[in-house]
Amino acid sequence: MRLDPAAVIGVGALAVILLWWWRSRSDLRRARLPPELRSACLVYAECLFQSTGPVSISARVDRVYRNAAGVLVLVELKTRETNRMYQSDVIELSAQRVALMAHTGDVVADYAYIVTERPDGFRMGCHQVRLMAHADVISLATRRGKLFVERVEPQTTCSSGVCRKCAFVQSCDLPWV
Structure with a gap:
């Protein structure tokens, strides 16, 4: 042939x-990564980790990179219409840090990155955020657990936008909802 x-x-x-x-x-x-991570090694992608102890925290990471110093750095990818980060992103990444450190025993940076892009794929920005302390994450998780079993009263927020998106908005008696 x-x-x-x-x-x-x-x-x-x-x-x-x-x-x-x-x-x-x-x-x-x-x-699309921050300059610090462009030569870093991708260690985990879309992996689930869990901490043990009095409060168990499970979290799925988007991406984890090992930087030049050997420290793990979390990266959260968000598809949004606007180039911004939210406090809920910081809470999510902080929980990921607690679960990742407990599960692997590795050192994880006390900061992380949120990379935002529009639904059409256009990259908008990269935000570095300071993560919550381990004790604060555990405290928040404990309070959340108590809220679900109605052992503590919920507190109001100073943001009417957060209230409008809340799952309990129908049963709330705040003036702006």
């Missing part, structure tokens, strides 16, 4: 184009 030279050249060209496309996509994803 004789190979057609034009077909061989065409297949070769297609392979080069596919390789270029794959590498450019990989470079684009890496460019």
Whole structure:
């Protein structure tokens, strides 16, 4: 069987184009990271971790990178219409840190990154956030547990926007809901 030279050249060209496309996509994803993590090693992606103790915290991480100093750094990917982070993001990442440290015993940075992009894939920004202390995460988880079994009274928020999105808004008697 004789190979057609034009077909061989065409297949070769297609392979080069596919390789270029794959590498450019990989470079684009890496460019979305903060400069500190562009040369870091991806250690975990979409993994579940759990802490043990009086309060058990389970958390699924989006991405965890090992930086040049050997410290693990959490990265949360968010698809949003606006380039901003929320306090709930900090709580989520802080819980991830507690679960990851307890599960692996590794040192995890006390800061993390939130990378935002629009639904169309356009990258908007990268926010570095300071994570909550371990004791504060445990305290928050304990209070949440007590709220669900109605051992403590819920507190109001200073943000009417948060109230409007609350699952309990119908049973609330705040003036702005």
